[in-house]
Amino acid sequence: MAAALAVALPALLAFALVSSGPWRLPGPEPPPGLLRELEGRQRDLGRLAAVIRARVSPASSSSPPPPPALGCADVEGAAGVSLVGSGITKVVVRAALPPAGREVALKSVHGGGRDVNRCVQRYGHPAGCHRLAAYKLLKEATLLQSLEHPGIIELRGQCYDGSADPEMKITTILELGTPLEMIELLQTPWEKRFKICLDLVELLYYLANSPLGSITLLDFQPRQFVIVDGVLKVTDLDDASTEELSCQTDEDCVLEFPTKNFSLKCTMRGKCEGINERRNLFNAYRYFFTYLLPHTAPSVLQPILKDILNATGDLRYGVNETLRAFQKVLHLYKSGLYLQKKPSHLKEYIALKGFHSGTAEDYKCWPSYSHSGCVLSVHNAEEAADICSSHSQCQHFIITPQKTWTGRPLALFQSSSADLIPGGNTVVYMKRSAVSRGKPLTRSPNDYRDVGEEIPAGTNFGPPGR
Structure with missing residues (x-):
């Protein structure tokens, strides 16, 4: 044998x-x-094999050898x-x-x-x-x-x-990789879901412009994807095709889906124009964008996201336009330009330097980065103050050192100051309305500040009444 x-x-x-x-x-x-x-x-x-030989140039002899397979x-x-x-x-x-x-x-x-x-x-x-x-x-x-x-x-x-x-x-x-679970994804913060969709659009852009030509995924299903270190990856390519549909007239170029059909152009070279790219894009729309993109997104971004959904759902956008639209959303989100100009709530808070929370368990909010408390992505303390002021339970928040994939910090929102512990470099932003007589937080007066204002000596901070 x-x-x-x-x-x-x-x-x-x-x-x-x-x-x-x-x-x-x-x-x-x-x-x-x-x-x-x-x-x-x-x-x-x-x-x-013939397509690969014709289109993929051999590696340069000066390139280092690949690791042993x-x-x-x-x-x-x-x-x-x-x-x-x-x-x-x-x-x-x-x-x-x-x-x-x-x-x-x-x-x-x-x-x-x-x-x-x-x-x-x-x-x-x-x-x-x-x-x-x-x-x-x-x-x-x-x-x-x-x-x-x-x-x-x-x-x-x-x-x-x-x-x-x-x-x-x-x-x-x-x-x-970890198999993609759409039910779990629907319960994650919008920022994570947006990343999944952005990863997919970047992949589709590559497939439309790959070294082998435009590639379509004929069996396009969420089960064909996995997550590796937070990145969406396609893992099944056995039903991928590098061939574009041949045609003689435009009538030969009908892209059919269970609920919708699209008519494409027949090019001079006898191929249906962009059919591989557009098949991938519409499948991305119906399996991913529809479910993951709009829900719980920042309100100012929702009109742009809705336009992306409409344009990909009608195939008015190709993959190039779709990628540019996603990059625009990412820029607005990372830069904080999506934040509406309105009166700041931060002046309603007192900043306590040198404290940290002894526990992340407290009231819960959705969609939180923590299952035991309320942890959300914020652009800065101003946005965190707006969020805390909108939560009836929230009495203070902490900007943690943790960052999301966009570089935004995570903020912990809590209802009680009983677990605040002296030490560390974090700053606790406490509502002025939560300040009352009780057990003092014994720190130097200079450590208690809001925007340019020193907290008077002898001020006591106790846990807010319940």
Whole structure:
């Protein structure tokens, strides 16, 4: 029995295309229908390989060599294997690889999946049906090696098990991500949801202008995406296509969706203009933007977000215009220009230097960055004061050192000053109405300040009455 071999992807592809053509399967000959499907998948891989050879320039000889790819030896030593998820074609498991126990995702053909089972029921040839599904895995690995973007899952290596022939058993080794849970995302702060949508738009811009040409994700679903270190990444590319629909007239260029159809132009070169880009964009609108973009957004930004929704929902925007619109929203949000000009509430607060909260548990607000208290992203103390004044429970707030992905600080809003502890570099902003006689906060008078005003000596600050 042949030993398992780890091979580089080009060699693996050549092996699949030449050495193990579907007509050379040992054992019973596949039925003619299955043989045609196998040959079709093989031609698809051949076309993809030709596109890569034609469009992707080889790496410069002066470039440093890439790190050694992981292979079969690493997969054989995997520990802590657990199921991440499975689909109609593939199954993904989580595993720790030696020697450092680094965690990766291992993807292989799902022998019990609907793709293989349906094929076996139709053709009665398990080995050929497994190989048919394996071609999808090969195509995906080929694309992953040819494309490079923060929004595309990283290919760490692959393994071809020669002993599994004629099934052509293949395992791809990928960086590990967390499956996207839309229900959980809907409960997160708007800033996080906006980032997911922005990550997606930046990915779609890359796919529209990739080294292989415009790429469309034919099976565009939230389940095809994961989160890696807070970044949205597409992890399934087996149904991606670099081919644009051919046409003779505009009537041939109809982009169909379950609830809406769009008519596109047929170009002079006989291709439907921008069809790959616009298919991706409308799917982003219906699966992501509609749910994640508008809810709980700052009120001043909502008209711009609504325009983005309308323009992508009608495909009036292409990916270039959509990206510019998202960048405009990001600029307004990061700069604080979205804040409405209105009387400041900050003068209603006293700044206590050198105190911090002993606990983050207090009243809750939505959507908070903490499940046990009210923690929100703010542009500055002015915005935090406006928020605190709008919460009936809030008596003080603290601008914490923590930052969000936009660089904005997180503010902790609380209803009681009983847990304020001397020490640290943070500043507590307490409502003047919360100042009452009681247990004093024994600090130097100069440490209690509001905007340019010193707190009189002997002032006592106690916890507000409940």
